[in-house]
Amino acid sequence: GAGVSQSPSNKVTEKGKDVELRCDPISGHTALYWYRQSLGQGLEFLIYFQGNSAPDKSGLPSDRFSAERTGGSVSTLTIQRTQQEDSAVYLCASSRGLPGETQYFGPGTRLLVL
Amino acid sequence: ELKVEQNPLFLSMQEGKNYTIYCNYSTTSDRLYWYRQDPGKSLESLFVLLSNGAVKQEGRLMASLDTKARLSTLHITAAVHDLSATYFCAGAPQYGGSQGNLIFGKGTKLSVKP
Numbered sequence: 130g131a132g133v134s135q136s137p138s139n140k141v142t143e144k145g146k147d148v149e150l151r152c153d154p155i156s157g158h159t160a161l162y163w164y165r166q167s168l169g170q171g172l173e174f175l176i177y178f179q180g181n182s183a184p185d186k187s188g189l190p191s192d193r194f195s196a197e198r199t200g201g202s203v204s205t206l207t208i209q210r211t212q213q214e215d216s217a218v219y220l221c222a223s224s225r226g227l228p229g230e231t232q233y234f235g236p237g238t239r240l241l242v243l
Numbered sequence: 244e245l246k247v248e249q250n251p252l253f254l255s256m257q258e259g260k261n262y263t264i265y266c267n268y269s270t271t272s273d274r275l276y277w278y279r280q281d282p283g284k285s286l287e288s289l290f291v292l293l294s295n296g297a298v299k300q301e302g303r304l305m306a307s308l309d310t311k312a313r314l315s316t317l318h319i320t321a322a323v324h325d326l327s328a329t330y331f332c333a334g335a336p337q338y339g340g341s342q343g344n345l346i347f348g349k350g351t352k353l354s355v356k357p
Contacts, residue, residue: 172347
């Protein structure tokens with residue numbers, strides 16, 4: 130079946146602009162996660178959605194970052210007023226939401242802020 | 244706060260040799276994950292270890308978990324070039340924070356040479 134998909138695959142933007150990154154999880158997966166991967170910081174958790182519960186935003190690095198998940202499926206990560214340090218690969222993952230379940234990762238969006 | 248440390252961070256092996264990657268974690272984690280990442284690609288799930296003494300094997304890779312020692316190992320048997328990749332271990336925080344997100348180690352970059 131189809132895996133996790135993300136768009137765009139690459140995004141180049143100018144400092145100060147807003148960007149939106151999209152994630153389509155595996156059908157039927159109730160849990161959705163955003164991580165980012167950068168050379169300096171490795172893989173960092175950003176935000177976690179589980180069903181209809183309030184999202185866990187504890188990993189968001191600043192209030193410029195926000196995410197929503199519509200209809201329990203597609204999620205959008207928004208970065209406002211981008212900074213150069215936001216340059217990274219943003220990875221989305223989904224799982225069935227049960228303890229011990231594997232998180233399946235999408236191909237990522239490579240963001241470059243000039 | 245859960246911290247995950249891998250060693251070594253870089254590993255150059257000859258084909259046919261055996262080696263072990265170590266993953267230590269700082270506080271209780273009720274599950275431990277191993278992922279593989281090829282250059283420019285996303286993360287591929289290898290193993291999920293859920294209990295003390297768990298051992299899983301797939302081909303030339305075998306992962307184990309010792310929750311008392313807070314240690315997981317990924318053992319490579321008779322390495323082949325196709326195993327060249329970066330390997331990440333990740334734990335799931337049991338207390339505080341999210342019950343869903345993963346905390347990743349910095350990764351072990353494995354290079355298998357003929």
